[in-house]
Amino acid sequence: MNLSGAEIIVESLANEGVDYLFGYPGGAVLHIYDALDQQQKVEHVLVRHEQGAVHAADGYARSTGKPGVVLVTSGPGATNAVTGIATAHLDSIPMVVLTGQVHSNLIGNDAFQEVDSVGITRPCVKHNFLVKNVEDLAETLKKAFYIATTGRPGPVVVDIPKDVTDPNVKIPFEYPEHIDMRSYNPTRKGHPGQIRRAVEMMLSARRPMIYTGGGVVLGRAAESLTELTRKLGYPITNTLMGLGGYPADDHQFLGMLGMHGTYEANMGMHHADVLIAIGARFDDRVTGNLEKFCPNARIVHVDVDPSSISKNVKVDVPIVGEVDDVLRDMLRVLDETGGEPDRESLDAWWKQIEEWRSADCLSYKGSDEVIKPQFVLEKAYEITRGEAFVTSDVGQHQMWAAQYYRFNKPYRWINSGGLGTMGFGLPAAMGAQLGNPGADVMCVTGEGSIQMNIQELSTCLQYGLPVKIVCLNNRYLGMVRQWQEFFYQGRYAMSYMEALPDFVKLAESYGHVGMRIEKPGEVEGALKEAFAMKDRLVFLDFVTDETENVYPMIPAGAGQNEMILV
């Protein structure tokens, strides 16, 4: 079969099982768009801004486990995509981004819409390629998908000059079935000796803590993690990225840890004598002050990325491997050796933990007058029975969603944890909805974040995406306002959002349903009404208490046992 470069791209995507391609056309990719137009295998989703395309692909990837795929043009198309690529990179999301490039013989000439896409994206991708010959195209795409989806996943950019997609140059096409790279061989299985040592250390614990991150979700290890945790009877906490890796309604779950984690999770970490870290990377928002972090703990760390191990915190038993494989091997070793945890110490430990838990650190003062943001999320959890795919933007609402929406299943919680990208929520919800047709998809946002990619409301109408936007509108960039209250003596520099649009009318003008909810008594009814509209996007503008802060909180530089409770 002889195909042009443009046709090779489309066929290769079809071979990879890509059902949606998120993108925006432009000069350098017109040959590719022409080829896309003449087939039905890959559906293109036209966004309104390239950043939206990348976040949508990201939301698709996080909610389905399949790689997200993006197509943008050269120059501004590529630079607009960069924030999305960096977002995916910091959260290790599998993604392939195709960027058009100017004609090969113009590269380096400051041509129209030329930018060094490979250079600009190099620090924020897992890998990138510039394809110089049409003969290399299929193999490069195969490599891109292979690299993006294996080991520690991440975004891969493939930059394609316009002449490489020339419809008049046809070459024989065969998509490689298998790829072998001598320079890239991610480790799957953990070292058996290390696994035995880890199990011994785990069983020797008197005050154990299991601390898991996004690696459990990305590594499809929620099931084996749950099995191991239940078998051991140990307390478990999840990072912001790891929520859903263990059922949040379960008694052994202590909630999220870190800066806005629960008191019991952070105190449990601080007092633990054995810490079992799985698919987590000891991020600064988790550890607080490194010098005060887990002062008495011996540490087991399982991660697929060797460079995550002993980067911030030195560990005692490192295990490099796929999290699911390692957890299953641990279960096998436990079965074979018949080892049992020290039940007596564990009972005493649980007693202590229950005492911390009884502080009820997530309680808040309800109100009949003004809507409390926490209340909205509690109700949303009830009404969607914890089954919704929840995307969020960045700020207070993100933390409240993480605290009050209890995630019992993986892939349901979709947020920009690493880069903290405002404007992520709405496009990510589009991707999640396309990947999960018929499911409830809710975007938790604020009046600040939603305006960063509000244009995607138009995309939602075009593709009939019935996302529910839960906007916690407190007229402030809430997290900025909170820090200004705590650390800048209440000087609220530029955190008040003046001149807000009427979001109801805005939603209506985009062809959607808008609701403004001002009283606590209306919250439940509005949410029920919105979620009952299965085929409509509903923008719920909740007017919330502007003075509410996110608690508990570990101030920057403090230790995990130095929380501000309320």
Added chain:
Amino acid sequence: MRHIISVLMENEAGALSRVAGLFSARGYNIESLTVAPTNDETLSRMTLVTRGDDQIIEQIQKQLNKLIDVVKVTDLSEARHIEREIALVKVETRGGDREEVKRMADIFRGRIIDVTDSTYTIELTGNGEKIDAFLEAMGSMPVTEVVRSGALGIGRGARSLQA
């Protein structure tokens, strides 16, 4: 501590900038860096001299290994190895200095590879310390140009870095 790290990588455009970018993005120190193709033309070999404590050197090696184009990484300083650097040194030679410069080059087993009425260009090979010592010994001589290759390294004996 000073470490000399050897990297075997795919001979691809942009591979060098990935390494250089990694060092600047993560704030690692580079004292010198050299790179050229090997006897296998699909591979380049890079020699990096850097400084850091054990944890930093471990991270540097892990981060280098994480680059997709990198095939193998080794810290040569962990075992017996040979280090060489080449320097080209141009000296103005007027009056009585000419003899003295020639003598100094001989003492350091350097070779004069270019001669004019007023200059000598000396080629000198050795480890970095030897080249430092030569430049110091040249003291008052009018050295007008120094070009150093940066260190190259190879393990002693049968130890070798292969794909």
